[in-house]
Amino acid sequence: MAVKLLLDKAHIPNIRYYDVYRREGGYTSLEKALTSMTPESILEEVKKSGLRGRGGAGFPTGLKWSFIAKPEGVPRHLVCNADESEPGTFKDRYLMEFLPHLLIEGLVISSFVLGSNATYIYIRGEYAWIPDILEQAISEAKANGWLGKNILGTGFDCEIYVQRGAGAYICGEETALIESLEGKRGNPRIKPPFPAIKGVWDRPTVVNNVETLAAVVPIIRIGGEEYARIGVGRSSGTKLMSACGNINKPGVYEIDMTISVEEFIYSDEFCGGIANGKRLKACIPGGSSVPILPANLLLKTAKGETRYMNYESLSDGGFATGSMMGSGGFIVLDEDQCIVKHTFTLARFYRHESCGQCSPCREGTGWMEKILKNIDTGKGKMSDIDLLWDIQSKIEGNTICPLGDAAAWPVAAAIRHFRDEFEWHVKNPTTCLTKNYGIAHYADEIHVPVIA
């Protein structure tokens, strides 16, 4: 049984409410942090824990916190990124719905470290019912003295405000989020300056993912060193995975990053195998932006070693033969899924969500979508495949924010690993409308799972 640090109490009825959360040991980390630790010593624990940002990029949280500028007399802010709009990712939603107090507790501790007296939760607009849950938790926490003025007599004041987004994926990008929070159009800013120097209202700001901030609670409870012992190497602690697609048990799972991809997909403790007795074709292991991998490269690295569910192993082989942990949105595709249609769907998403500031992303995403639609509907040409490759290469790295890259990578990976399927679509313009390419050729060696 894997270690659980975040979801260990999630199944307890009414854990959403203060009394139950408190009875189950809630707010003891906050108490410990504020009464027996200093911001510096908490920061030290977070650094020791090796916690890495769970929002996608995996940047070490302690290091990020230490970058925050501290000019005299200027307020600083912590912003919790709850915009969660990456297709295939829904772990933050689960945390906020079931364990809002865990997030609040993490937020207050982190605010204490960063010196944020006004902390914001920026939540995706489509999560329409969650702000109520959060706000209720906030008022309960406040009524019990964990929030507000002079918390636990330490002299530290902290308020948490919930701000709803208006339905734009780009507002999950931290600087677009900041613009939107300020009430402006959610265009990503040009960096530098980074938020740690000039963030919300030009004040030093740290933006962290919901899961990252929630993880601060167990880190304080068990200590940074103990936390770092869970997992492997630089992938310390536990990670929430949002598993979806053609699996028997879609849902949010907490893993300790030591299990293999194969175990995660096939074990009954997690995804429970591919649904309807089908075979695994491909998988996007970390949310829609990361490269898709065919079955053979997913379960084993190019070197033939077992691939594990952690930052390093998932990215083993670089983009040529590997992928990324990303935000942990684990999307599984079985043999009946069409890679071309799937890539088209993603391209359509990125075209629709581009903010339109920079020309390569604004124009390139639309172009890729149109070409992919043609190929998908049997109107493609052979030259379209190379053209797609060229377009994505002209977008990648040449844009203001990583959305451009996020739009380019899925297309690049699909062509890299599934080129024959694209060619089949072009050569069989009528058959491809009614039949699937399946897994006939590229995954010839069908893997027999060890765990059933």
Next chain:
Amino acid sequence: MSEQQFFKVIIDNVSIDVPAGTTILEAARKIGGDVAPPAMCFYSKLKGSGGKCRTCLVEVSKGSEKDPRPMPKLVASCRTTVMDGMEVKNITSSKVTDARAGVVEFLLLNHPLDCPICDQAGECHLQDLSYEHGKAGTRYEFQRRTFKKHNLGPYIQLHMTRCILCYRCVYTADQLTNSRSHGVLDRGDHAEIATFIENNLENDFIGNVIDVCPVGALTDKTFRFKNRVWFLKPLDAHRDCPKCTGKVTLWNRGDEVFRVTARKDEWGEVEDWICNECRFDKKKTSDWVIEGPRNISRHSVISQGHYVNTITSQETFEAVNEGRQPKLLFDIHSKSDVNKTGVSLSLIDGPAVSTDFTS
């Protein structure tokens, strides 16, 4: 104040000392010629502009003296400040020229290319950019984007299909007028310049959006379809204006004023902002004190060679590329009977007629 600190940068093998805080683009402009990257969105007089179009991307092959590592990606030179000892490659980097050709293709992807009926033709930065950095032909096989038309009132004509979303007009309205009534609505490839809800652009100084717009998306309605810019004589003129400096360029044919614009410098940027009255209402030569022919310092393909004392950019290419010859722009005038080189529009008496060019 402490003494101004100077940084040494090398751009395309040419070295220059600039004050700390200077951007790569500004440093390159000081060198001039081909070394200066094209800029479609940056405007030195508008705070916050730049970073968007990506035409000014350059390669930083050495970060600084202290940290010589190259930067991993191409950077927007208009928004990246120089460091001491930095080495930058612009036209000497094939990565840059490739990426730039890609950006030009993206910018032209949905552009209607309706230059024959566009008032901006002849002074359009997108025309220049395409000639200098683009590739012949397009690989785009889809219908180009269209928009619902919006009327912006009596002064300004909007052609959204031509817009490259550089945001310059947005910054102009923010920084020059007392309130902004237009902006970018929606997002991605469906983003558009519009007012909300249907509004006229009439605030004083809003006329300057016409001058900052690099393309024909915002043009002067009082000049619409009246003439081609290359048939007009640009004259420096001024008047006593209570609101602005009153320093303008008149675009005349004989004695008739066809349009009034701000004076633009060698990079196509406005020297002094002008008010709406000077621009839209003072359309008689007698309203103005004429100073003489305007020196046009633009390198526009069509206006080339037709203005007196045209300042052509100094040729840096040979120095930069170790003696290799510069690429030649297609010189339309040497091929065409109509626009003969050596005919200076500013010197023709009265209206120019076609025989002025063919003789």
